[in-house]
Amino acid sequence: xxxxxxxxxxxxxxxxxxxxxxxxxxxxxxxxxxxxxxxxxxxxxxxxxxxxxxxxxxxxxxxxxxxxxxxxxxxxxxxxxxxxxxxxxxxxxxxxxxxxxxxxxxxxxxxxxxxxxxxxxxxxxxxxxxxxxx
Numbered sequence: 001x002x003x004x005x006x007x008x009x010x011x012x013x014x015x016x017x018x019x020x021x022x023x024x025x026x027x028x029x030x031x032x033x034x035x036x037x038x039x040x041x042x043x044x045x046x047x048x049x050x051x052x053x054x055x056x057x058x059x060x061x062x063x064x065x066x067x068x069x070x071x072x073x074x075x076x077x078x079x080x081x082x083x084x085x086x087x088x089x090x091x092x093x094x095x096x097x098x099x100x101x102x103x104x105x106x107x108x109x110x111x112x113x114x115x116x117x118x119x120x121x122x123x124x125x126x127x128x129x130x131x132x133x134x
Contacts, residue, residue: 002026002027004024004026004027004028004068005024005025005026005027006024007027008024008027008064008067008068009023009024011067012024012060016056016060017034017056017060020036020042020053020056020057021036021037021039021042022034022035022036022057022060023035023036023037024064025095027064027065027068028065028068029065029066029068029069029100029103030065030099030100031065031097031098031099032061032062032064032065032068032097032098033061033095033096033097033098034057034060034061034064034095034096034098035093035094035095035096036049036053036057036093036094036095036096037092037093037094038089038090038091038092038093038094043090047090048088048089048090049088049089049090049094051083051085054083054085054089054094054114054122054123055081055083055123055125057094057096057114058083058096058098058112058114058123058125058127059078059081059112059125059127060096061096061097061098061112062078062098062110062112062125062127062129063076063078063129064098065098065099065100065110066108066110066129069100069103069108070131073133074131074132074133075131075132075133076108076129076130076131076132077129077130077132078127078128078129078130079107079128079129079130080127080128081125081126081127081128082125082126082127083123083124083125084123084124084125085122085123086121086122086123086124087116087120087121087122088122089116089122091117092116092117092118093116093117094114094115094116094122095114095115095116095117096112096113096114096125097112097113097114097115098110098111098112099111099112101126105131106130106131107128107129107130107131108128108129108131109126109127109128109129110126110127110129111124111125111126112124112125112126112127113125
C-alpha cells in the first residue's frame with residue numbers, strides 16, 4: 001500500500017468506507033483506485049451488491065482524489081452526483097477508478113468507473129465537488 005493509500009485508510013478508520021470494507025489501492029489527484037470486496041451484508045435479497053454500496057465506493061474514490069489535490073486550508077463538499085448501474089456484482093471485488101474531468105478554482109468534476117473482477121463495467125458515476133476555503 002502506498003503512502004497516500006495508507007494515509008487515506010487512517011483518515012477513514014471507523015468511518016463508512018472502513019465499515020463497508022473498502023481498500024485504498026492508489027490515491028493521487030489524477031487517478032485514485034479503491035476496491036470493495038463483495039459480501040452478503042452488502043447485497044440485495046437477490047445477491048447482487050446493493051447500489052448504495054456501489055455509490056459509496058464510487059463517491060469515496062472521487063472524494064479521496066479530490067482531497068489529496070486540495071491546497072492547505074481548503075475543504076470540499078459534493079454538490080451533485082449521478083450513478084448509472086450497468087451490471088451487478090455478485091462475487092469477488094468491485095474496483096472504482098476515479099479521474100478528474102475538470103479541476104477549477106472552485107469546482108471539480110470527477111468520473112468514476114466501477115468494474116468487477118472480470119473487468120465488466122458495473123457502473124459509471126459522475127460528481128461535482130465544491131471547494132471551500134483557501
